[in-house]
């Protein structure tokens with residue numbers, strides 16, 4: 362069957378590209394291997410409890426922000442949201458700290474009385490980075506679309522307009538924290554919001570949007586569901602339970618895909634899976650080898666294991682808690698590869714209670730590497746047999762024990778159901794290499810080195826967290842916008858102009 366574009370994967374990157382192209386009358390087909398769309402933004406049910414795969418809340422769901430704007434441009438239904446309004450609790454080597462919703466700086470000042478100046482300096486710096494990040498942030502051109510002169514001009518302008526962001530934002534978090542305070546507890550408390558090795562702007566962002574995040578009334582699944590409805594309205598097609606096994610390439614050009622059941626679909630190909638898998642599926646052996654080699658040395662953002670738990674609030678009162686972190690003073694300098702279930706930081710996201718829910722849904726995110734215990738004891742052929750199950754059980758017990766030690770036995774007794782998802786599960790589920798949930802590593806030496814949407818193979822494109830402008834739901838939706846912009850440019854269509862005019866004319 363002939364299409365203009367075949368999109369491998371209904372993650373938010375793939376769905377975004379599909380919607381933008383369908384809006385301009387392209388015949389698009391999205392093929393998704395799973396039985397629901399969304400990739401890393403899906404929800405599922407266990408024992409009558411609703412769980413989300415990992416995302417807790419999103420600032421970009423706010424009216425006027427990227428997600429509702431994209432949805433509106435596509436004519437997709439808007440996602441109904443509620444603000445998150447809970448407090449945070451943090452244990453640093455057993456010592457408890459509490460951060461009140463809407464009063465983050467005050468909470469820090471109260472609990473770090475000896476470091477008041479440090480707290481104020483760090484928060485001033487984070488607030489400035491945030492306001493510089495969000496002010497006048499007209500979407501940048503992909504850097505690879507700029508010529509040298511444009512790049513230099515852009516660099517100078519950015520330095521002038523965003524001096525604090527430029528000074529601290531792209532540095533490793535631990536270096537910035539070290540330069541602001543000698544209090545190990547304070548550094549660790551700031552790191553507790555998102556304990557992964559990353560550039561500092563992520564922490565400024567995390568604390569900046571804490572208290573301003575939104576959650577969809579129907580769970581995270583509402584986001585891809587709305588995008589799919591938008592696609593349907595625009596005449597695009599989605600086939601679920603359809604795994605692509607081959608990308609057909611001839612004379613340096615992609616011309617279609619083959620699926621597991623042997624069907625062929627012809628058209629240009631856009632892959633939402635990670636590039637490592639995408640290149641594997643190419644039928645041209647020489648090109649495949651070359652392209653895999655070119656990215657083989659790049660570092661990937663370390664994944665997480667997720668312990669999904671449901672909690673009976675009749676047995677344990679969560680009060681107004683939205684998150685709990687358990688970590689140790691040295692963690693802000695440790696790289697994920699070094700962690701074990703006994704030592705890794707634990708961040709528990711507590712989801713809002715939904716109407717009719719008997720239990721609260723909690724997800725503990727724990728950075729443990731993909732390679733842990735020989736790739737989690739996966740056997741030949743990727744089989745996850747008895748050894749895998751046994752190891753999973755062990756890790757579950759260790760994590761529950763550690764959580765119980767901090768939150769008390771009552772908390773653990775109130776957990777009615779739990780199950781661990783490992784990085785191997787995340788990889789198997791989405792074909793995101795090593796189960797990465799952010800794409801490439803985001804440390805200072807690697808941050809920002811995204812792949813181009815256009816690959817070296819004609820008519821083979823990439824979309825999602827591995828290409829510009831990178832990870833996150835809004836990020837991957839923007840990657841679909843940039844890809845469509847690039848494709849449509851060839852036909853004289855200016856997507857940026859259309860998109861900008863759509864919103865300015867609407868607001869007049």
Ligand SMILES: Cc1cc2nc3c(=O)[nH]c(=O)nc-3n(C[C@H](O)[C@H](O)[C@H](O)COP(=O)(O)OP(=O)(O)OC[C@H]3O[C@@H](n4cnc5c(N)ncnc54)[C@H](O)[C@@H]3O)c2cc1C
Nearest residue numbers: 370372373374394400401415605634792798825826833834
């Ligand atoms: C625990 C966790 C916490 C997170 N927290 C946040 C957060 O706070 N804020 C934020 O913005 N983002 C967060 N993210 C990250 C965000 O979810 C991802 O960056 C983003 O959703 C990735 O989207 P994507 O389109 O690149 O790919 P994916 O979501 O990985 O989608 C790829 C899709 O392609 C499909 N596919 C792959 N191969 C094939 C094939 N051969 N045939 C058919 N289909 C295929 C997969 O099944 C999948 O549906 C978090 C993610 C996790 C897991």
